[in-house]
Amino acid sequence: MTTTINRLATSISAHAWNGAGDVLAICPNTHEIELYSYDGSSFVLMETLTDHDAIVTSLAWAPNTNRMLSCSQDRNAYVWEHDGTNWNPTLVILRINRAATCCAWSPKEDKFAVGTGDCVVAVCYFESDNNWWVSKHIKKDITSTILAISWHPNNILLAAGGSDKELKVFSGFVKQCDNRKDIAEGTAFGKKLPFGACVEQIPMNSWILDVQFSPSGNQLAWSCHDSSLHVMNCETENRSTQSFNHNFLPFRSLQWLSERSFIAAGFDCYPVLVQDNGGWSPVKSIDNLQKSSGGNKNARSMWEDRTARGEEVSESTELSSRHQNAISVLTLRQDGSLSSSGLDGNVIVWALNAQAREAGVTF
Numbered sequence: 001m002t003t004t005i006n007r008l009a010t011s012i013s014a015h016a017w018n019g020a021g022d023v024l025a026i027c028p029n030t031h032e033i034e035l036y037s038y039d040g041s042s043f044v045l046m047e048t049l050t051d052h053d054a055i056v057t058s059l060a061w062a063p064n065t066n067r068m069l070s071c072s073q074d075r076n077a078y079v080w081e082h083d084g085t086n087w088n089p090t091l092v093i094l095r096i097n098r099a100a101t102c103c104a105w106s107p108k109e110d111k112f113a114v115g116t117g118d119c120v121v122a123v124c125y126f127e128s129d130n131n132w133w134v135s136k137h138i139k140k141d142i143t144s145t146i147l148a149i150s151w152h153p154n155n156i157l158l159a160a161g162g163s164d165k166e167l168k169v170f171s172g173f174v175k176q177c178d179n180r181k182d183i184a185e186g187t188a189f190g191k192k193l194p195f196g197a198c199v200e201q202i203p204m205n206s207w208i209l210d211v212q213f214s215p216s217g218n219q220l221a222w223s224c225h226d227s228s229l230h231v232m233n234c235e236t237e238n239r240s241t242q243s244f245n246h247n248f249l250p251f252r253s254l255q256w257l258s259e260r261s262f263i264a265a266g267f268d269c270y271p272v273l274v275q276d277n278g279g280w281s282p283v284k285s286i287d288n289l290q291k292s293s294g295g296n297k298n299a300r301s302m303w304e305d306r307t308a309r310g311e312e313v314s315e316s317t318e319l320s321s322r323h324q325n326a327i328s329v330l331t332l333r334q335d336g337s338l339s340s341s342g343l344d345g346n347v348i349v350w351a352l353n354a355q356a357r358e359a360g361v362t363f
Contacts, residue, residue: 005322006043008036009345014056014070014329019063021333026341027056033070035087043347051078051089058102062109063334071100071114077124079133092133094122101162102148108155110177115146121160123172123195138170138196148210153217156183156193161208167222167230169200188218188234202241204230209266212254221262221274223251229264231280242280248272255330255338257352265327265340269319271350286350287321322348 009028016025024036024043031052036043054073061068068080068087075096078089094100098117105112111125114135119142122135144164151158151172158172171193173183183191189199206226213220218235227250232241249267256262263286265271270287274280318324325344332338338350 003322003351004041004349005346006348007344007346008034008043011325011343011345012328012341012347014059015331015339015341015347016059016061016068017331017333017339018061018066018068019334021335024339024347025059025061025068026347027059027070028345029055031055031072031074033059047087049080049087049089052076054099057100060103060105060112062105065109067105067109069103069105069112071103073099075100075116077103077114077122077133090133092124092135094124094135095137096120096122098145101146104149104151106151106155106172106177107153108177110155111172111174113149113151113158113160113172115149115160115162117145119143119145121146121149121158121170123158123174125174125177127176136174136195138172140170140196140198141166141168141201148208148222150212150220152187152213153215154182154187157187157189157199157213157217159211159213159220159222161204161211161222163207165204165206165208167200167202167204167208167211168198169220171195171197171199188237188239190237200234200239202230202232204228209250209252210254212256212262214256214259214262216259219259221254221256223254223264223266225250229274229280229282231276244281246282248282252326252328253330253340255332257332263330263338263352265330267326268321269323269326269342269344270321271327271330271338271340285321286352287323289321322346 011029013029014027033049035047052072056072071077077092080087096116096118100114102115114122121138124133124135127134145162147162149160156173158170161167173195206224211222220232228245230243251264252266260276263271270285273283275283327340327342329341341347
């Protein structure tokens with residue numbers, strides 16, 4: 001499998017691509033946002049944006065409107081628009097007293113959501129009369145920091161999870177953006193979806209690190225800090241969830257490839273293909289440098305076996321994977337490739353097609 005590896009920083013807390021896939025935005029774990037041009041093999045720094053005052057925690061880029069969204073520990077979010085020469089930020093009125101932790105554009109790109117440490121999810125939309133972005137708060141049943149959010153393709157339902165150990169699905173219906181006719185026939189979570197209504201609530205045993213709706217919205221996957229994965233079939237009102245523990249370290253980021261497969265990555269420093277073969281389970285690492293296909297348990301067992309036999313253990317700290325530290329963000333690019341970034345400062349573009357065919361994934 002071909003990959004492109006570029007070390008762009010000491011550590012990267014967030015990254016996002018424009019719609020064309022030729023410009024990358026990263027946060028080098030500081031208050032700055034760096035924009036790079038990408039020609040398919042290398043990155044060239046174009047511009048650095050410095051309006052935030054604390055670490056940028058999340059980036060999202062709307063592919064059709066070409067608007068970039070950023071949020072930060074400074075409790076602010078900005079919508080960035082390009083005028084042909086410069087990137088101009090518009091401050092979002094979040095009305096929060098704690099850090100903004102994650103953000104995501106809605107599928108129609110007419111609103112976005114920001115998860116926070118203030119026990120609220122801010123759903124934001126543009127108010128043309130005042131020429132600014134305002135927010136409405138979802139507060140019901142949220143008791144701690146929101147760490148991950150994901151929009152349903154219907155532009156209304158919003159999944160969220162965090163350190164309160166509960167998976168929740170809310171209604172993000174905003175009358176300034178949404179039409180009730182869009183849900184006239186109802187959804188798997190009901191017909192009446194007033195703003196902020198909590199239509200699903202599932203307690204977990206640990207923090208929820210990421211949550212993602214599938215491309216159709218018929219499935220919802222989330223990962224937890226206790227090395228567990230969960231996939232809900234939400235195609236009908238008779239929803240069912242498959243939950244299982246795995247032998248890998250916790251996954252921090254999920255990215256759907258198809259209705260039958262997604263990529264998961266986190267503290268094991270390499271992405272793992274998870275697939276539905278009559279039941280969901282991890283299949284293999286997509287990093288062909290990773291010799292251990294069974295996760296951290298096999299690596300630990302191998303070390304214990306070698307020391308028990310009295311064999312010399314190498315003092316090298318280099319990992320047998322392309323990433324050399326935890327992966328924090330996975331993003332699916334428009335051309336079908338996958339990009340990952342993490343605490344090692346690397347951005348890696350993975351050409352997935354051949355790997356997906358080898359694993360039997362149907363797109």
